[in-house]
Amino acid sequence: MQCNDTGYIIFISFPVKTLTLTTQPNKGLSMANEKNNNNNNNNVEQSTKSNNLPKVFIHGPPQFSIVLQPNPSQNFHILNPSSLPSLHEFISLNPHQASSISAILCTTLYPVNADVIRLLPSLRLICASSAGTNHIDLSECRRRGIKVTSAGNLFSEEVADMAVALLIDVSRKISTADRFLRRQVQNQFATWDFPLGSKLTGKKIGIVGMGRIGLEVAKRLEAFNCMISYNSRNKKPLLSYPFYSSVLELATNNNVLILCCDLNDQTKYIVNKEVILALGKGGIIVNVGRGALIDEKELLKCLIEGEIGGAGLDVFENEPNVPKEFFSLDNVVLSPHAAILTSDTFMSICQLVEQNLEAFFSNKPLITPVI
Numbered sequence: 001m002q003c004n005d006t007g008y009i010i011f012i013s014f015p016v017k018t019l020t021l022t023t024q025p026n027k028g029l030s031m032a033n034e035k036n037n038n039n040n041n042n043n044v045e046q047s048t049k050s051n052n053l054p055k056v057f058i059h060g061p062p063q064f065s066i067v068l069q070p071n072p073s074q075n076f077h078i079l080n081p082s083s084l085p086s087l088h089e090f091i092s093l094n095p096h097q098a099s100s101i102s103a104i105l106c107t108t109l110y111p112v113n114a115d116v117i118r119l120l121p122s123l124r125l126i127c128a129s130s131a132g133t134n135h136i137d138l139s140e141c142r143r144r145g146i147k148v149t150s151a152g153n154l155f156s157e158e159v160a161d162m163a164v165a166l167l168i169d170v171s172r173k174i175s176t177a178d179r180f181l182r183r184q185v186q187n188q189f190a191t192w193d194f195p196l197g198s199k200l201t202g203k204k205i206g207i208v209g210m211g212r213i214g215l216e217v218a219k220r221l222e223a224f225n226c227m228i229s230y231n232s233r234n235k236k237p238l239l240s241y242p243f244y245s246s247v248l249e250l251a252t253n254n255n256v257l258i259l260c261c262d263l264n265d266q267t268k269y270i271v272n273k274e275v276i277l278a279l280g281k282g283g284i285i286v287n288v289g290r291g292a293l294i295d296e297k298e299l300l301k302c303l304i305e306g307e308i309g310g311a312g313l314d315v316f317e318n319e320p321n322v323p324k325e326f327f328s329l330d331n332v333v334l335s336p337h338a339a340i341l342t343s344d345t346f347m348s349i350c351q352l353v354e355q356n357l358e359a360f361f362s363n364k365p366l367i368t369p370v371i
């Protein structure tokens, strides 16, 4: 797989065959045949070789298989070079192949739960194309001795950019303004018909999860003279920002909450009704972590009833579904889990996946291990 930096993906899947025409037709033909025979021999040789290599399956939608296609390797063989069926279909069509799959590449919308893992008796490696791994059953992987890699910190800057973009959009009503303008008749607007936004500069911002993404968000918002404080598993000794050990306290003392932490048993619904109410009527919540960090039903209710000022959401509790009630709210900015979708991130994740696969199949340390 190759990406270029204009955002286009160049997918090279077939060897290019060339026929040489010469002024001596018979000779030319036989040269071409010879070349074809050589090609055929090479193909047979190659397919025998690849038959003996560990197999990797790309577990995701067809677009994902195309985007995440690693380069051909001496150390592993990708089973689905373009758009083969899903893993379940593939296995039901080729039951004998299930036991040959040593690794899978996966994306967030395709869970790798115990049922999927059970289908693959020889699975030894799962490469997630995301930083978050909540869609993978890590305890089952530990039990089976399966290694897992993630995107590590590869996307932190893009995700932080998106968090700040959503915050500015909600505060200054940019998406609302765009819709407002497009609705105007005769291409004219009356500014006084447009609702007032709120100033971002100088606001008190509470960051939930002070890993690489949280730090990048803080760095950006310092430039807006915002006052940063945070909640995370532990206080960070090297950070001078105030630390709150509870999210409720963090919400009580801030105007904005930005969620950048992992989703796990401890963080599910870390933002519940009490936290939302503590943030208050002018408060804004931005979520670039995972949907289930927030009790989504309560958030919706509070947004509708004006108990909170607004929300910027890149993630949802039951993706890809988005509760339709959000669509009619002007105090919400919605994004389809797109914080990492830039051409730059795709170039880097392709390389990282390839490096992890190469490292694993040549018994070298993984680049971004999770377990």
Ligand SMILES: O=CC(=O)O
Pocket: 108, 129, 130, 131, 132, 133, 151, 155, 340
């Ligand atoms: O959501 C995206 C990621 O986890 O990388």
